[in-house]
Amino acid sequence: MESVLILLPLVMAALALIVPSNYWRPWLLPFTALIHTGATLAVILHPEWGSQTVWLKLDPVGTIILLTVSVLYLFSAFYAVGYLHFRRERPNRIFCASLLAFLGLVSLAIWAHHLGLMWVAIEGTTLVTAPLIYFNHTPRSIEATWKYLVVGSVGIALALLGTFFLAYAAMQGGFTASLNFMDLLKQAPGLSKIWFRAAFILMLVGYGTKMGLAPMHTWKPDAYGEASGVVGGIFAGGITSGAFLALLRIYQIGNAAGESQFMAGLLIFMGLFSMAVAGIFMISQRDIKRMLAYSSVEHMGILALGLGLGGPALFGTLLHVINNAMTKGLLFLSAGNIHRAYASKSTDQVRGALRRLPLSGALFLAGFLAITGSPPFAPFISEFSILNSAFSLEHFWAGGLFLGFLFLVFIGMGITVLKVVQGRVPEDVEESPYKDSFLTAAPILAFMAIVLGLGLYIPDFLQSLLRAAVSFLENQG
Amino acid sequence: MNELINAIFVIILALNLFALGSSRIISVIRIVALQGVLMGLLPLFIHSHLTFTAILSSAAAISLKGFVIPSIMIKALRDVQIKREVEPLFGLLPCTIIGALVTAAVFLICGRGNAVGQSELSLIIPTSITVVLIGFILLTTRLKSLTQVLGYLVLENGIYMFSLLLLEAIPLVVEMGMLLDLFVSIFIVSIINNKINRTFASLDTRNLSSLKE
Numbered sequence: 001m002e003s004v005l006i007l008l009p010l011v012m013a014a015l016a017l018i019v020p021s022n023y024w025r026p027w028l029l030p031f032t033a034l035i036h037t038g039a040t041l042a043v044i045l046h047p048e049w050g051s052q053t054v055w056l057k058l059d060p061v062g063t064i065i066l067l068t069v070s071v072l073y074l075f076s077a078f079y080a081v082g083y084l085h086f087r088r089e090r091p092n093r094i095f096c097a098s099l100l101a102f103l104g105l106v107s108l109a110i111w112a113h114h115l116g117l118m119w120v121a122i123e124g125t126t127l128v129t130a131p132l133i134y135f136n137h138t139p140r141s142i143e144a145t146w147k148y149l150v151v152g153s154v155g156i157a158l159a160l161l162g163t164f165f166l167a168y169a170a171m172q173g174g175f176t177a178s179l180n181f182m183d184l185l186k187q188a189p190g191l192s193k194i195w196f197r198a199a200f201i202l203m204l205v206g207y208g209t210k211m212g213l214a215p216m217h218t219w220k221p222d223a224y225g226e227a228s229g230v231v232g233g234i235f236a237g238g239i240t241s242g243a244f245l246a247l248l249r250i251y252q253i254g255n256a257a258g259e260s261q262f263m264a265g266l267l268i269f270m271g272l273f274s275m276a277v278a279g280i281f282m283i284s285q286r287d288i289k290r291m292l293a294y295s296s297v298e299h300m301g302i303l304a305l306g307l308g309l310g311g312p313a314l315f316g317t318l319l320h321v322i323n324n325a326m327t328k329g330l331l332f333l334s335a336g337n338i339h340r341a342y343a344s345k346s347t348d349q350v351r352g353a354l355r356r357l358p359l360s361g362a363l364f365l366a367g368f369l370a371i372t373g374s375p376p377f378a379p380f381i382s383e384f385s386i387l388n389s390a391f392s393l394e395h396f397w398a399g400g401l402f403l404g405f406l407f408l409v410f411i412g413m414g415i416t417v418l419k420v421v422q423g424r425v426p427e428d429v430e431e432s433p434y435k436d437s438f439l440t441a442a443p444i445l446a447f448m449a450i451v452l453g454l455g456l457y458i459p460d461f462l463q464s465l466l467r468a469a470v471s472f473l474e475n476q477g
Numbered sequence: 478m479n480e481l482i483n484a485i486f487v488i489i490l491a492l493n494l495f496a497l498g499s500s501r502i503i504s505v506i507r508i509v510a511l512q513g514v515l516m517g518l519l520p521l522f523i524h525s526h527l528t529f530t531a532i533l534s535s536a537a538a539i540s541l542k543g544f545v546i547p548s549i550m551i552k553a554l555r556d557v558q559i560k561r562e563v564e565p566l567f568g569l570l571p572c573t574i575i576g577a578l579v580t581a582a583v584f585l586i587c588g589r590g591n592a593v594g595q596s597e598l599s600l601i602i603p604t605s606i607t608v609v610l611i612g613f614i615l616l617t618t619r620l621k622s623l624t625q626v627l628g629y630l631v632l633e634n635g636i637y638m639f640s641l642l643l644l645e646a647i648p649l650v651v652e653m654g655m656l657l658d659l660f661v662s663i664f665i666v667s668i669i670n671n672k673i674n675r676t677f678a679s680l681d682t683r684n685l686s687s688l689k690e
Contacts, residue, residue, distance in 0.1 A: 116647055120654035127661050139676045143685040146622065146669055153629060153662055154616065161609065161636045167646040177646035222688040281690060
């Protein structure tokens with residue numbers, strides 16, 4: 001089954017390079033995504049269908065990430081067809097191939113139970129997604145791509161050094177050096193403390209760069225701002241979730257090594273700092289896509305904070321991975337539609353979106369309410385659960401600051417979003433040929449349904465998946 | 478054998494400083510290539526018995542770092558026809574002195590801790606960390622995108638060197654994956670470089686500043 005999940009998208013990427021028709025090529029995306037999601041569900045229902053080798057293995061934590069990425073990708077793939085049909089003048093050969101290769105590599109990163117292999121896959125996702133940012137071929141998109149490549153590559157190189165430090169920590173502890181995840185978990189109590197800590201810091205900085213934790217988030221507003229909406233959604237919900245999984249791996253080893261206290265301090269600090277930075281830059285933000293990028297920084301901060309709190313907060317944190325990805329899909333895709341309808345993403349021109357694009361405008365507004373943690377949407381449940389744990393764990397300062405920053409973000413984001421959706425369309429804005437169509441609206445409605453549905457009721461099977469993941473993460477499973 | 482390994486370490490450290498002090502991009506490319514070749518040779522001297530996989534990975538590393546990547550870089554350099562050369566943020570001499578100080582500091586700190594002295598291989602730790610830090614200096618103090626890439630390559634060399642400590646931990650597949658990633662990243666970066674040059678008529682990264690708050 002893992003060969004379907006990993007190799008099929010890579011084969012399809014190669015096929016996308018060969019298919020000559022610019023019109024039919026994008027259909028490879030939803031076709032591959034449907035099979036991928038089908039295979040994901042099959043392997044969750046029948047774990048024995050997946051391989052259980054020392055190299056490739058789907059554990060409960062990986063299951064959550066795989067499900068998240070696969071569902072996000074499925075609806076985004078249908079949207080991408082609608083988007084690329086609208087942009088028919090641009091060759092989409094590289095765009096489709098990059099998107100497909102990303103799906104294969106992120107699946108490899110999720111299945112990999114060897115930290116070196118996982119690194120190779122995550123670095124691979126950085127490389128194949130760089131051309132996606134450059135799709136529009138403008139000077140601004142070159143700048144964004146360059147920053148993404150340089151900051152991303154250096155960050156991920158540090159993660160590799162951290163990975164090597166981890167293996168060296170095992171050597172110093174008297175074990176044979178190994179980067180196999182299960183071996184490291186077993187050896188964890190005997191790891192050399194100082195080398196483990198150095199490894200954790202490097203991996204936090206490295207994979208944190210990929211997630212977009214402040215202060216390593218600098219590439220993020222540029223990349224998300226210049227990329228198309230569908231790419232932004234896949235970055236904010238897919239790539240970040242993959243990088244967060246890498247962080248979960250080292251976190252789990254640290255838990256087994258008895259380093260929870262050390263990791264908690266760093267994670268809580270990074271989490272709150274990211275939220276603060278995001279909140280400050282969101283105030284008076286005029287570019288809607290950059291605003292969403294800062295929202296992504298904020299939510300990566302929430303994930304880091306939840307992980308740092310640990311214990312009861314882990315359930316909410318893993319649930320937030322799913323909720324963040326679905327809500328980011330909703331927001332980026334509707335922002336993409338708004339961007340196209342106005343040919344601008346600045347609030348100087350973009351006003352009255354509810355009049356010009358009633359559906360996308362309304363969904364964008366609902367997405368804003370969801371991502372800022374308003375009930376009855378799903379992020380409310382996960383954020384509330386993390387907040388609750390902060391207070392029950394007696395982290396009063398962290399809990400208080402968390403609440404304060406959520407409030408700051410709500411105000412900052414609210415000002416921009418209300419400007420976009422309310423009022424009249426400015427008179428100097430030209431008429432646009434773009435209208436919401438089935439392919440560019442239905443995927444957003446699907447995300448909306450999931451975000452609302454998960455806010456009202458978490459199905460039993462998802463609850464048991466999440467509980468299994470939490471006990472695996474706490475090394476009880 | 479130990480003498481030889483130590484001599485290679487010294488040459489690698491000296492190449493760091495040459496890279497920092499060189500004013501022509503083409504010579505920095507050659508210095509980094511030579512450093513890459515030495516990195517690739519190291520495992521052949523360190524392993525007591527040579528296995529087929531060790532020779533294979535060495536050969537792959539040497540051909541990639543010593544020949545393929547430098548030729549991509551030299552081609553990129555020709556394509557853009559750079560007139561002014563390296564252009565550091567501040568002078569070349571201060572850069573070299575800082576590099577020398579960093580080298581000395583890393584060795585002093587590692588010498589105080591117990592990282593050095595258990596075996597002849599333990600000199601790998603301070604040497605590789607120094608190479609990583611010098612890579613950082615090159616990356617952050619240069620203004621041209623091409624020289625920043627060279628800084629990244631030096632950084633990568635340092636990380637590769639650290640991996641030599643971990644003989645069994647990194648299987649051939651993973652090592653090849655890492656080299657493939659490096660190759661693809663240089664390939665993509667050289668394409669973007671070309672676009673930067675075409676769009677901005679220069680490789681100066683100070684042009685890349687329209688995206689900010």
